[in-house]
Amino acid sequence: MRIAEISSPELRQLHRDTETNNHSLSQLEAIVKQLETRTANIPPPESAASDLRQCLTQLSQLAPFPNSSKLHIWKLSYRLWNACVDISNTTAIRSSSSSAAVTAADRNHAELRHIAADLLSIAGDVAGVPSPAIKSASKSFLFGSCEHHAELAKQFMAFGKRALSKISEDAHRDSNEALKLMNEALESCEKGFGVARTREEKVEIRALRWKSLRFIAAIHLQKEEFESVIKCVKVLRDCAEGGDEHPSLSVLAMKAWLGLGRHGEAERELRGMVIDRGIPEGVWVSAVEAYFAAAGTAGAETAKGVFLGLLGRCHVSAGAAVRVAHRVVGGVGEGGRVRAKVVAELVSDERVVALFAGQEAAKDRVAMHAILWNCGADNFQSKDYETSAELFEKSMLYISYDAENRILRAKGYRVLCLCHLGLLQLDRAQEYINEAEKLEPNIVCAFLKFKIYLQKNDHQDFLSLSAHEAVACHALPVAVASLSSMLNFYTSGKSMPTAEVTVMRTLLTVLSQEPGNEKPVLKFLIHAHTRASEMGPDCFFGKEEVGRRERNWFAVTSWNFGTKTGQDKNYELSAEFLRLASDFYALVEGSDNENNVMVCKSLVLSVSSMIALEFQRKTSMSEAEVKQALHLLDRAGQMLKSILARKSANGDQINTIEPELFFIHTFCACDIQGRLNDMGSQLLHVRNFASSKACKPHHLLQIGLSASQGPRLNHEVASFALNECLSSFLSSPVPDYQNVAIVMRKLISITSVYKGDADDDLVYSMYKQAYRIMVGLKEEEYPIEEGKWLAMTAWNRAAVPVRLGQIEAGKKWMTVGLDIAKHVPGMEAYKACMEEVLGNFKKEP
Numbered sequence: 001m002r003i004a005e006i007s008s009p010e011l012r013q014l015h016r017d018t019e020t021n022n023h024s025l026s027q028l029e030a031i032v033k034q035l036e037t038r039t040a041n042i043p044p045p046e047s048a049a050s051d052l053r054q055c056l057t058q059l060s061q062l063a064p065f066p067n068s069s070k071l072h073i074w075k076l077s078y079r080l081w082n083a084c085v086d087i088s089n090t091t092a093i094r095s096s097s098s099s100a101a102v103t104a105a106d107r108n109h110a111e112l113r114h115i116a117a118d119l120l121s122i123a124g125d126v127a128g129v130p131s132p133a134i135k136s137a138s139k140s141f142l143f144g145s146c147e148h149h150a151e152l153a154k155q156f157m158a159f160g161k162r163a164l165s166k167i168s169e170d171a172h173r174d175s176n177e178a179l180k181l182m183n184e185a186l187e188s189c190e191k192g193f194g195v196a197r198t199r200e201e202k203v204e205i206r207a208l209r210w211k212s213l214r215f216i217a218a219i220h221l222q223k224e225e226f227e228s229v230i231k232c233v234k235v236l237r238d239c240a241e242g243g244d245e246h247p248s249l250s251v252l253a254m255k256a257w258l259g260l261g262r263h264g265e266a267e268r269e270l271r272g273m274v275i276d277r278g279i280p281e282g283v284w285v286s287a288v289e290a291y292f293a294a295a296g297t298a299g300a301e302t303a304k305g306v307f308l309g310l311l312g313r314c315h316v317s318a319g320a321a322v323r324v325a326h327r328v329v330g331g332v333g334e335g336g337r338v339r340a341k342v343v344a345e346l347v348s349d350e351r352v353v354a355l356f357a358g359q360e361a362a363k364d365r366v367a368m369h370a371i372l373w374n375c376g377a378d379n380f381q382s383k384d385y386e387t388s389a390e391l392f393e394k395s396m397l398y399i400s401y402d403a404e405n406r407i408l409r410a411k412g413y414r415v416l417c418l419c420h421l422g423l424l425q426l427d428r429a430q431e432y433i434n435e436a437e438k439l440e441p442n443i444v445c446a447f448l449k450f451k452i453y454l455q456k457n458d459h460q461d462f463l464s465l466s467a468h469e470a471v472a473c474h475a476l477p478v479a480v481a482s483l484s485s486m487l488n489f490y491t492s493g494k495s496m497p498t499a500e501v502t503v504m505r506t507l508l509t510v511l512s513q514e515p516g517n518e519k520p521v522l523k524f525l526i527h528a529h530t531r532a533s534e535m536g537p538d539c540f541f542g543k544e545e546v547g548r549r550e551r552n553w554f555a556v557t558s559w560n561f562g563t564k565t566g567q568d569k570n571y572e573l574s575a576e577f578l579r580l581a582s583d584f585y586a587l588v589e590g591s592d593n594e595n596n597v598m599v600c601k602s603l604v605l606s607v608s609s610m611i612a613l614e615f616q617r618k619t620s621m622s623e624a625e626v627k628q629a630l631h632l633l634d635r636a637g638q639m640l641k642s643i644l645a646r647k648s649a650n651g652d653q654i655n656t657i658e659p660e661l662f663f664i665h666t667f668c669a670c671d672i673q674g675r676l677n678d679m680g681s682q683l684l685h686v687r688n689f690a691s692s693k694a695c696k697p698h699h700l701l702q703i704g705l706s707a708s709q710g711p712r713l714n715h716e717v718a719s720f721a722l723n724e725c726l727s728s729f730l731s732s733p734v735p736d737y738q739n740v741a742i743v744m745r746k747l748i749s750i751t752s753v754y755k756g757d758a759d760d761d762l763v764y765s766m767y768k769q770a771y772r773i774m775v776g777l778k779e780e781e782y783p784i785e786e787g788k789w790l791a792m793t794a795w796n797r798a799a800v801p802v803r804l805g806q807i808e809a810g811k812k813w814m815t816v817g818l819d820i821a822k823h824v825p826g827m828e829a830y831k832a833c834m835e836e837v838l839g840n841f842k843k844e845p
Contacts, residue, residue, distance in 0.1 A: 024062070025072055028055040032076055035083040035112075044087055049111040052080075056115060060122050070123040077119035084113050117148075146201045149192025153208050156185035160215060164222075172223075179219045186212040210236055210244040217252050221259075229256035251287045258290065288324055308349060318355040318364035321347075325368060329375045340375060340387045344394050347372065353397050369398040380419065389419035410440035417448050426452055467506070476510055480520070483507040487527070501541055501550050504528045508557060518565055518573050525558055525580050537587050548588060555584035559602060566605070571613035578606035579632070596639050601661055603636040607668045621675070629672050636665050659694035667703060674712035682707075682717050690724045697732075700725035701739060708750055715750050722747050730773070737777070741786035744770050748793070760809075767794045767816050774823045787824035791817050795834060807841065814838050 031051050035044050059065075065073070160181035166174045189209035196202045217232035233253045236244040254269035329343040346352060347368065356365040376391035396412045399405050413436035420429035430452050437445040467482035483503055490500040508524055511517040532540040541550040562577030582602035588595050607629045614621050621629070640662060666689040673681045686703055689695050704721035707714045726743045729735050748766050770790050774782050795817030801809035818834045821827045 024055050024058045025069065025076070028052065028059070028076055031055070032079050032083065035087070036079065044108065044112070046108055049108055049115065052112070052115045056118055056122070063122060065123065073119050073123040077116045077123070080112065080116040080119065084116060087112070146192045146196040146205060149188050149195065150205055150208055153185040153188035153192065153205075153212065156181050156188060157208075157212060157215065160185065160219075164219070175219055175223050179216065179223075182212055182215045182219060186216065206239075210239075210246065214244070214246060214248060214252070217256075218248075221252060221255055224259060226256040226259035229253070230260075251290075254287055255290055288327070308346070308351070316355065318361040318368070321352055321355055322364050322367045322371065326371050329371060336379070337384060337387050340379060340391055343372070343375070344390045347394050348397065356398060365398045365400070369395050372398070376415070380415070380422075383422070385419045385422035389416060389423065392416050392419060406439045410436045413439070414444060414448065417452075421448070421451065471506075471510060476514060479510045480507065483510065490531075499542070500531065501528070504531075505550070505553060508554075512557070518561060518570070521557075521561055522573060522576055522580075525554065525561075525577070528554055529580060529583055532587065541587070551584060551588045555581055555588060555598070558584055559598070562602070562605065562609075566609055566612075569612075569616065571609040571616055575606045575609035575613065578602045578609060582606065582632075582635075596643055597661070600636045600639040600643065600665075603632045603639075604661060604665045604668060607632050607636075607672070608664055611668060611671055626672060626675050629668070630676070633665065633669050633672060637669070640665060659696060659699075662689060662692060662694040663696070663699040663702075666699075667706065670703065670707065670714075670717065671712075674714060679714055679716065682714055683720060686717050686721055690721070697725050697728035697736075697739070700728065701743065704743070704746065708746055715753070718750055719747065722750070737773075737782050740773065741783045744773075745786060745789060748790075763797075764812065764816065767820070771816060771820050771823075774820065777823070779825055782823070784825060787820065788827060791821035791824055791827060791830070793817075794820060811838065811841055814841070 031048055035048060059073070160178045163174050163178035163181060186209060189205055189212055192205040193202065193209065196205055213232050213236050217229045217236075220226075220228035220232065229252055233249050233256070236246075236249060250269050254266045257263070257266035257269060325343050325347055328339055328346070355361065356368065372391050372395035376388045376395060379385075379391065380388035392412060392415050396409065396416075399409050399412065401409075413432045417429045417432040417436065420426070420432065430449075433445055433448045433452065437449075467479045467486070471479045483506060486496075486498075486503050487500070487507070489496055490503070496503075504524060504527070508521055508528075511521050511524070528540075537551065538547060541547040541554075558577050558581035562574050562581055565571075565577060566574035579602065582599045585595050585598040585602060610621065610625060610629050666685050669685045670682045673685070686700075689703075690700060700721045704718045704725055707721060708718035722743050726740065726747070729740050729743065744766065748763060751763050751766060767790065774787065794813055798810040798813035798817070801807070801813070814834065815838065818831065818838060821831045821834060
């Protein structure tokens with residue numbers, strides 16, 4: 001056996017079914033052919049109907065059929081139907097027969113017609129046959145079957161729906177065609193209801209009847225035949241069987257009443273929808289939109305009420321709320337204010353806001369915010385600031401309180417500020433802009449604050465904000481101008497929210513940030529000290545710790561500027577800053593010793609800057625300046641005595657700052673008193689300094705050198721200071737012979753100049769002292785050049801006595817010169833010459 005000849009079980013089953021199918025169709029065709037070939041005198045056998053029914057039963061078990069078999073069954077059905085027509089005509093001819101025979105023939109004829117209709121039902125849809133279902137139903141319709149009436153009605157409705165869904169240029173024609181088909185369906189339902197026997201059949205056919213009527217009402221609504229719509233709805237609702245309660249009836253009736261302009265009836269229908277829980281969300285939202293579109297602004301309250309009523313009866317999505325709000329809010333223009341108010345009330349309801357909670361409603365939340373924002377913006381442009389403010393405020397309900405929406409919330413607060421500015425509600429405007437600034441501080445917030453302060457005529461706050469923003473933007477000239485203007489309000493006695501000292505400190509801080517502002521800083525420091533003197537330190541700086549810190553800040557600032565300008569050799573400003581520093585430090589309470597030291601230092605350095613300025617300008621101080629310097633030094637001197645006395649009593653060590661301070665004070669005092677020719681006071685100051693523990697040899701050296709030169713010499717001070725200095729150097733464990741040599745030369749020079757020859761022995765003793773110092777020193781330990789100077793000047797001093805015949809006096813000076821030369825390296829040649837000359841003098845009688 002070949003492989004192709006082997007059949008699977010499925011193929012074998014298909015083969016058997018095909019054979020059975022063909023056999024049944026052959027039997028059916030044979031019976032139909034027998035009926036077609038009967039004569040007019042021979043009626044169809046009664047067994048034909050039973051045989052056909054048997055074949056029909058067999059065929060029904062073999063469904064579904066291939067299309068070729070379906071087409072064959074359709075042809076047999078039509079042949080059987082035509083045969084029935086011939087039989088009907090033959091029966092009319094034989095109507096003279098007995099009534100019993102006629103009745104039997106009619107029953108047989110009716111059975112055959114039923115079988116013809118059932119054949120079409122079994123075959124179903126057939127490709128190539130137009131509208132097979134309606135043809136099948138039409139054929140069944142001839143027999144008055146409720147089921148067949150229902151099928152025909154369904155088919156008519158299907159065709160009616162298709163006509164309604166057509167998109168063509170002639171919509172009126174399509175509507176009329178759909179209406180005609182729906183009326184056919186309704187008529188089929190009416191006939192089917194009349195022949196219905198069971199309760200189930202009546203319920204089914206009644207449902208189809210109601211459905212047909214609803215479609216008819218919808219078509220009338222589409223054609224704007226509103227009276228017809230109302231009639232259809234009335235028929236549906238007033239049926240004896242209890243009436244149709246389909247949700248669409250309220251929508252149809254409401255739209256029809258709206259079309260008739262009867263808004264009261266339409267509103268009743270719309271409010272009735274709230275009670276019906278079966279109405280889908282999309283339906284009632286569409287109804288609300290339609291009602292509002294027709295009723296306009298007058299229907300805004302109704303739309304809101306219906307929506308809020310639905311919230312408590314059925315599930316409402318955030319999207320539905322967005323649709324209703326968008327429809328009701330509309331835009332600006334006639335009635336816009338009323339609609340906006342209604343929407344504001346709607347969207348602020350807690351139940352509506354709750355719809356937008358959660359991440360799943362994020363898009364709808366954005367949409368609702370956009371609707372309210374855009375409407376608010378439109379009203380703002382129309383200068384309806386009150387409505388605009390309300391809408392912007394409600395839009396804030398739809399912004400999430402998270403970091404991502406900080407900018408959006410800040411923007412909302414800013415526009416609310418603008419709205420209240422337009423309404424001249426300045427306090428509310430300020431509240432909103434303050435909130436905006438917390439979220440997003442920027443130049444817009446600053447500008448709006450400026451505007452608020454100007455409109456409130458609050459120049460103080462305006463200037464304060466201006467300064468604050470200028471500092472933040474590093475616009476220092478603007479900040480200085482604003483703060484300077486603010487100070488004028490304090491002078492006039494106006495009450496200010498910010499303490500004057502705070503404004504002053506801020507101003508000085510701003511000025512300190514850029515170089516070259518020393519003069520303005522000095523100006524405002526002087527102003528601060530003046531105000532503190534006028535008001536009292538506690539009133540100006542504050543009390544307790546706060547006041548102490550403020551005083552200290554101004555004192556330190558003055559000190560820092562004084563030292564800086566001194567380093568920059570701007571001695572005029574340095575003197576002023578340091579004098580102010582002393583005044584501010586004097587106001588600082590607590591830690592008296594430390595403050596006294598700073599006061600003293602500031603006073604002393606201030607005078608030193610005045611002296612340095614004189615040298616810089618090369619012009620002498622005026623008499624007033626000298627007196628001022630003397631006054632400052634007197635204050636400093638008294639404080640120094642107090643400081644040193646306190647430390648001596650407590651056994652404290654003199655720190656590293658105070659000796660220098662004591663020295664500078666003494667040095668400056670000597671300089672100033674020298675200008676007043678007060679030689680006694682100069683010497684007294686130096687003696688006091690020399691006797692103090694703060695005195696150091698190099699301090700006395702500087703004082704001695706200064707007193708021994710310049711236009712205001714004081715040889716007594718110079719001699720005293722240098723002698724004390726020399727004693728200190730020599731008493732040191734490791735003497736500084738470089739400074740010793742300088743002191744020796746200066747003392748010899750001073751004594752020579754101011755004592756003259758009358759005190760020759762005093763000068764001689766100084767040379768001898770120098771000789772004794774040099775004896776025993778290591779080579780070059782005493783400065784060579786200074787040693788040579790001593791040897792040469794001592795030798796040269798013998799020239800005058802020798803010329804005057806005072807040989808012994810000459811020998812004395814030559815001997816001391818030679819003795820010194822013996823201890824100075826590099827003077828060997830000089831020493832030999834000196835010995836020879838001195839030897840010759842000794843040989844002479």
